[in-house]
Amino acid sequence: MTGQENDDLTAAEYVLGLTDADTRQRLDKRFNDDAAFAAEVVRWQSAFSGIDLTTQEITPPSALWPQIAQDLDRKPGTPGKKRKQWHPGFWLGWSLAAVMTGILILSWVTKPDVTHDLQPIAVLSGAQPDAQFVVSLDKSASLIQVSALNVTLPENKNLQLWLIKDSAPPQSLGLIDHRDRNAFKLPSGELDNKTILAVSLEPVGGSKLSGPSGPVIFQGKVTLL
DSSP states (O other): OOHHHHHHHHHHHHHHTOSOHHHHHHHHHHHHHOHHHHHHHHHHHHHHHHHHHHOOOOOOOTTHHHHHHHHHHOOTTOSSOOOOOOOHHHHHHHHHHHHHHHHHHHHHHHOTTOOOOEEEEEEEEOSSTTOEEEEEEETTTTEEEEEEESOOOOSSOEEEEEEEETTSOOEEEEEEOSSSOEEEEOOTTOOOTTEEEEEEEESTTOOSSSSOSSOEEEEEEOOOO
16 A cells, blocks of 8 residues: 555544544644645545435434344353454445445436536634534635534524635635535635634624624634645
8 A cells, every 4th residue: 555545544534533532633733734634634524524414314223232232242152143353444445435435326316417626625623523614615616615514503693604814804705504515705816825714603694793703613724735
């Protein structure tokens, strides 16, 4: 496996939350310091973000957990069907293959004639590490799309997106009303690698001030390739 392939797999593990706490802390730092690795993470975030939006919750049968607990408590030598032990890497590879196949099939079935010109450019993070916004740039239309990943939109409040560039005052791009594909038009030349995107929690209708009136709860740096 080449270094690039290994980075790609590591980024996927990071996005899926398959790393231990020490490894995740190390990768958190790498995400902030290594632009190439950050781009891989953003690409996987964008790919996986559709899963949460297209799958439905299913309540498992009541007998399932007792059966799992029984299997976990079974000691060596206890009668029962012998199960094949798989290396953890097998499950990761199988999971990634299944997920990506599902995404490709869904894209082909729902939009077979559409070509995508979206480039992931930022992941906006907050206090909860698994709750994020994935931001993608549509170069052809000069706009960005923002999709939520494990974020619950607030009731009786609004989330407002801000663009912060250098020392200029924050510029409101609009309200995030949906979990998927919120589109915001960009003036020409507004984005560069020093741009910060942030999300604040505001009263219904958004901030009445020239900047955020509520707390900034998500933010992230733009990475343009």
